Amino acid sequence: MNREALQGSQHGSLDGSNKDTCLTILGAGRLLDVDVEFIKRGGFKVRMIDADPSVRSVWKAKFPNLTKPQALTMDLTQCIEDWSTRLKDFIKKSSNEKENAEDSAAELVSFLYSLKPGQGHDLKIGDRSQIIFSQNILGQLGIYWRDRAYDLITKEIKPNSALVESSGELLPNIKKALAHTIKLLELQHLGLLINSKADTILILTDCLYHYYEKNNSNWQTDPALELGGYSELKKVFNDSCYELTTDKSWLWHIAPQGIEDKEHGSIHEVVALILKKREAH
Ligand SMILES: C[S@@+](CC[C@H](N)C(=O)[O-])C[C@H]1O[C@@H](n2cnc3c(N)ncnc32)[C@H](O)[C@@H]1O
Numbered sequence: 211m212n213r214e215a216l217q218g219s220q221h222g223s224l225d226g227s228n229k230d231t232c233l234t235i236l237g238a239g240r241l242l243d244v245d246v247e248f249i250k251r252g253g254f255k256v257r258m259i260d261a262d263p264s265v266r267s268v269w270k271a272k273f274p275n276l277t278k279p280q281a282l283t284m285d286l287t288q289c290i291e292d293w294s295t296r297l298k299d300f301i302k303k304s305s306n307e308k309e310n311a312e313d314s315a316a317e318l319v320s321f322l323y324s325l326k327p328g329q330g331h332d333l334k335i336g337d338r339s340q341i342i343f344s345q346n347i348l349g350q351l352g353i354y355w356r357d358r359a360y361d362l363i364t365k366e367i368k369p370n371s372a373l374v375e376s377s378g379e380l381l382p383n384i385k386k387a388l389a390h391t392i393k394l395l396e397l398q399h400l401g402l403l404i405n406s407k408a409d410t411i412l413i414l415t416d417c418l419y420h421y422y423e424k425n426n427s428n429w430q431t432d433p434a435l436e437l438g439g440y441s442e443l444k445k446v447f448n449d450s451c452y453e454l455t456t457d458k459s460w461l462w463h464i465a466p467q468g469i470e471d472k473e474h475g476s477i478h479e480v481v482a483l484i485l486k487k488r489e490a491h
Contacts, residue, residue, distance in 0.1 A: 237347025
């Protein structure tokens with residue numbers, strides 16, 4: 211991790227704020243990529259949000275004065291549970307009714323396209339000044355949902371389903387429809403940030419995944435986000451009440467070849483966007 215660049219973007223977003231500012235950290239996790247000491251020195255009131263209940267003890271250890279309303283365990287999308295239940299019901303029903311695999315796949319695809327994420331969790335906090343860190347959560351939002359959907363489709367409900375290729379991958383049109391639902395979750399997250407009316411927003415996210423092999427100059431590069439790359443991400447804010455004031459990117463050599471995988475190494479391209487609320491809004 212490029213700690214200097216990461217901390218630089220956090221310090222830059224907190225510039226000019228004071229003890230009355232509420233710092234909300236979305237995807238706070240174990241606070242590994244958060245400059246805890248800097249935040250403590252600034253005396254900001256913090257609010258942590260993460261779906262994983264196991265990280266609460268870490269928050270408490272690092273911020274002993276954190277009260278319950280400042281430590282929120284929740285799914286920010288507020289739809290993954292509902293989507294999972296609906297998918298479960300849908301597959302149960304359709305596996306009883308359909309013998310033909312092609313029809314089942316087509317129905318599943320249209321079911322997935324019918325899913326809409328709704329508003330998600332409201333991040334507004336009244337008149338108080340607020341700064342939000344969206345802390346490496348954007349690219350993670352779809353992972354939990356995709357894994358759950360994959361399990362429901364392939365294992366729990368329809369074992370050896372014809373919805374899956376022999377490699378274990380979902381059929382391409384099902385994968386595409388699932389990717390569409392993930393894009394909706396990403397856009398919902400950016401909508402949550404825009405609707406928060408926070409003074410400053412820092413978005414830290416993986417943007418590209420690069421894979422390399424030693425002695426081979428051809429890298430494979432995949433997008434980390436379903437909504438597109440860096441320019442698509444910035445475009446979402448063009449017509450909003452936020453102005454992009456700083457953007458930086460850096461490479462994070464997350465898994466050098468030969469450690470987790472003998473065949474290839476991976477590098478994440480990370481971006482940090484600092485957005486300020488426009489005066490008129
Ligand atoms: C890559 S980790 C971020 C690491 C963290 N910032 C740290 O410093 O340790 C992404 C975090 O987002 C959280 N997350 C993923 N989906 C979420 C959701 N729908 N709602 C709330 N938190 C979510 C995960 O539980 C995880 O802690």
